[in-house]
Amino acid sequence: MQRSRWVGAGFLASALVLTSCTSGPAGVDAKQDSKAPLELWVRTTPGGPGEQGTLRVAAAFGKATGYKVEVTAIFDDFETKLQQRAAQKNLPDIVMNDVTQLGAMHSQGLLREIDLDKVKSTEQAVGQALDSGKSVDGKQFGLPYSAQASALLIRKDWREKLKLQVPQNWDDFAAMAEAFTTKDPDGDGKKNTFGLAAPLSTKRGYASWYFSNFLWAAGGDFITETGDGKYKPAMTTEQSVEAVQWFRSLGCKDKVIQPGAVTMETPPTNETFEAGRTGMFVVGPYLMPRFDESLGKDKYEVVPMPKGPKDATVLAEGGSIYLMAGSENRAGQDAFADFAISAEGQKTGMQGDTGFTVQLPVNKTVDISKVRPDPRWATYAEAYQNSGRYAPSIPNWTPVRQATAETINALMADCGLDIETKLGELDNQLAGILKEQGIAAP
Amino acid sequence: MSLDQANPAVPSAAGPATRTSVRPAGGAAADRRRRNRRTGRWWTPWLFLAPALLLFLYFKFIPMASALTMSFQDVQPYLGNKWVGTENYSTVLHSDGFREAAWHTVVLAAGQTAGSMALGLVLALLMEGQGRRLGFVRSAAFLPVVVPIAVVAELWRIMYHPTGDGMLNSILGLVGLGPSGFINDPDTSMASIMLTGIWRGAPYDMMIFLAGLTSVDRGLYEAAKVDGASRLQRVWHVTVPGLRSVFSILFILAAIRGLRVFTEVFLLTNGGPDGSTEVVMTLIYKLGLEQNRLGVGAAGAVLLFIATLILTVVVHLLRRRESK
Numbered sequence: 001m002q003r004s005r006w007v008g009a010g011f012l013a014s015a016l017v018l019t020s021c022t023s024g025p026a027g028v029d030a031k032q033d034s035k036a037p038l039e040l041w042v043r044t045t046p047g048g049p050g051e052q053g054t055l056r057v058a059a060a061f062g063k064a065t066g067y068k069v070e071v072t073a074i075f076d077d078f079e080t081k082l083q084q085r086a087a088q089k090n091l092p093d094i095v096m097n098d099v100t101q102l103g104a105m106h107s108q109g110l111l112r113e114i115d116l117d118k119v120k121s122t123e124q125a126v127g128q129a130l131d132s133g134k135s136v137d138g139k140q141f142g143l144p145y146s147a148q149a150s151a152l153l154i155r156k157d158w159r160e161k162l163k164l165q166v167p168q169n170w171d172d173f174a175a176m177a178e179a180f181t182t183k184d185p186d187g188d189g190k191k192n193t194f195g196l197a198a199p200l201s202t203k204r205g206y207a208s209w210y211f212s213n214f215l216w217a218a219g220g221d222f223i224t225e226t227g228d229g230k231y232k233p234a235m236t237t238e239q240s241v242e243a244v245q246w247f248r249s250l251g252c253k254d255k256v257i258q259p260g261a262v263t264m265e266t267p268p269t270n271e272t273f274e275a276g277r278t279g280m281f282v283v284g285p286y287l288m289p290r291f292d293e294s295l296g297k298d299k300y301e302v303v304p305m306p307k308g309p310k311d312a313t314v315l316a317e318g319g320s321i322y323l324m325a326g327s328e329n330r331a332g333q334d335a336f337a338d339f340a341i342s343a344e345g346q347k348t349g350m351q352g353d354t355g356f357t358v359q360l361p362v363n364k365t366v367d368i369s370k371v372r373p374d375p376r377w378a379t380y381a382e383a384y385q386n387s388g389r390y391a392p393s394i395p396n397w398t399p400v401r402q403a404t405a406e407t408i409n410a411l412m413a414d415c416g417l418d419i420e421t422k423l424g425e426l427d428n429q430l431a432g433i434l435k436e437q438g439i440a441a442p
Numbered sequence: 443m444s445l446d447q448a449n450p451a452v453p454s455a456a457g458p459a460t461r462t463s464v465r466p467a468g469g470a471a472a473d474r475r476r477r478n479r480r481t482g483r484w485w486t487p488w489l490f491l492a493p494a495l496l497l498f499l500y501f502k503f504i505p506m507a508s509a510l511t512m513s514f515q516d517v518q519p520y521l522g523n524k525w526v527g528t529e530n531y532s533t534v535l536h537s538d539g540f541r542e543a544a545w546h547t548v549v550l551a552a553g554q555t556a557g558s559m560a561l562g563l564v565l566a567l568l569m570e571g572q573g574r575r576l577g578f579v580r581s582a583a584f585l586p587v588v589v590p591i592a593v594v595a596e597l598w599r600i601m602y603h604p605t606g607d608g609m610l611n612s613i614l615g616l617v618g619l620g621p622s623g624f625i626n627d628p629d630t631s632m633a634s635i636m637l638t639g640i641w642r643g644a645p646y647d648m649m650i651f652l653a654g655l656t657s658v659d660r661g662l663y664e665a666a667k668v669d670g671a672s673r674l675q676r677v678w679h680v681t682v683p684g685l686r687s688v689f690s691i692l693f694i695l696a697a698i699r700g701l702r703v704f705t706e707v708f709l710l711t712n713g714g715p716d717g718s719t720e721v722v723m724t725l726i727y728k729l730g731l732e733q734n735r736l737g738v739g740a741a742g743a744v745l746l747f748i749a750t751l752i753l754t755v756v757v758h759l760l761r762r763r764e765s766k
Binding site: 261409417 | 517518519520521538599602603604605607625626627628708710711712713714715716717718728731732733734736
């Protein structure tokens with residue numbers, strides 16, 4: 001019958017369409033053309049100040065070298081959109097995205113290795129920043145262009161009203177959190193303030209992200225490298241358990257963390273700090289422009305994190321430049337990376353009042369206090385230099401962050417759970433994740 | 443819409459059957475030719491359907507088919523996808539918390555479905571009638587359905603504020619209860635999400651019940667009244683049986699919606715605290731999209747599709763048996 005023949009033809013056609021979508025040769029070497037414009041994707045809000053900053057860097061690069069750069073800003077579903085371009089075998093030439101994306105992009109074959117001899121300005125780069133761009137096998141696949149670390153924001157007016165000193169160690173920290181909670185620092189006669197703002201939702205692993213500042217300061221770790229790029233779970237070590245116990249007592253015993261923290265990611269947590277509900281917050285420098293406007297520059301201060309049982313290690317993060325595979329202008333890619341890390345490129349990226357492309361410079365010759373006289377930036381720069389620590393570049397960091405976030409979230413939400421049992425379960429889970437990624441220590 | 447379809451098979455099946463029995467068998471071909479000339483070529487209806495079919499093909503069927511293929515692959519678009527057999531499925535099925543997530547989904551779907559239908563029916567009974575003011579009240583009651591879910595979630599997060607000065611907690615405080623942690627307490631988080639779902643789903647059910655109520659014969663109410671039935675008895679013995687087909691349609695719609703529940707959970711708790719509200723969709727989102735493993739995400743979606751399909755088919759079979 002005619003109709004069934006047509007249906008059959010339809011199926012055949014769709015099958016053809018499908019196969020053409022799903023298969024094809026991988027990673028073909030593209031013919032080189034040093035005049036081809038460079039397509040650059042940056043993960044930032046389209047039309048926002050972040051895009052403006054990137055455009056400034058691209059323009060300065062064009063002026064200095066003659067290469068042409070087309071900037072595309074994407075924020076939502078950045079990774080998915082990149083996958084779509086990967087499926088078309090037509091990746092952008094350069095991607096500027098979070099450092100932690102290295103493992104995922106590298107294991108998908110999206111990146112090309114960076115030859116440091118061709119990127120001269122990396123000689124001036126901060127060592128630990130450069131290391132964060134290395135994959136698990138020690139090869140360079142990303143070049144950081146911006147760095148940041150966490151520091152402690154304190155409501156200065158509250159601290160002064162209660163006549164407290166800036167906390168120097170964890171005991172001071174806990175005492176201040178308690179004072180902010182119980183001694184009515186805003187003076188409205190109501191018990192409506194809390195010591196510490198903390199986003200402890202499981203969403204995107206926020207609980208784990210925030211807790212890393214405390215875990216590392218106690219000498220604990222999520223996973224520990226055993227050498228040769230192999231890792232083993234470390235959440236049941238004495239130091240890790242101690243960190244969890246101490247942090248949990250802030251929420252369960254002293255009750256100094258804002259209520260509802262276990263379902264909050266950063267936006268509602270930021271609001272608690274702005275609205276005068278919480279007095280301390282451990283965050284990166286990117287929130288300063290926002291709090292200066294909403295809360296007022298004079299109301300809060302930026303100080304280094306107090307020392308924990310081991311030291312004052314905080315989470316270091318940042319953005320990296322990734323040179324994508326299959327580009328037809330590799331010389332241009334190298335030149336852009338070289339420019340972005342150079343003193344001139346870094347200074348261009350630091351211009352503007354908000355949404356800077358470069359938070360803290362990764363070039364040793366750039367003195368932040370000369371570019372940004374505000375001393376709070378120096379505090380952040382010092383925290384990064386002396387105490388900043390990146391998450392390890394394993395093939396996929398997300399599952400580790402998710403699993404630890406689930407456990408921290410559980411322990412903070414249910415004060416009746418047994419810490420050691422929960423952390424034991426977490427270690428088993430982490431062992432499974434490491435094994436799946438082929439980096440488990442024997 | 444669906445109310446009139448309760449028994450559509452009977453008249454249409456009877457029509458052609460009587461006609462063919464009257465006509466001689468040899469005239470069938472000639473009959474078709476004549477009909478063709480009258481109604482156009484055989485492909486005419488397909489031509490009219492073509493725009494919709496083409497859209498469905500590209501935006502529904504091809505993506506569905508490629509999701510099915512992807513569910514058996516390690517998806518890495520640049521290097522080329524690798525066939526991995528049923529590995530993705532076992533990743534989903536053996537992942538930590540899949541069983542809990544499946545159970546939570548069923549509990550949430552059942553609770554929301556039952557709650558929305560009960561509340562929807564009560565609202566419909568209260569707001570049945572012709573008055574102009576009733577129309578206004580009905581529109582007001584329908585508002586939760588048209589408000590974007592992101593706004594709903596944010597509103598409820600504020601209402602669920604876990605201290606004594608939170609909105610719902612201050613009401614609970616008036617009657618000497620609370621304060622409750624609501625979404626922040628593993629013991630109450632599921633019930634809180636269910637309540638939000640019911641608040642949002644009930645008005646939708648109400649509208650469909652209202653449409654169904656107009657088809658219940660007024661005479662039956664009067665007859666029941668004459669026989670001495672109380673108000674409650676009238677609802678139970680006249681209204682509810684009269685709405686049977688509405689119930690089954692609503693049940694299917696709500697159950698499908700319930701299995702796919704994602705947005706409110708994602709926005710309110712993202713499966714926390716302590717995994718107490720993890721549902722299948724949030725788990726798939728974490729395993730597939732957040733970890734950038736699209737094959738695993740596709741496998742989860744296929745599993746959910748199969749579960750929905752089975753549920754729909756079972757309900758259909760039950761309905762058919764009942765109508766016989």
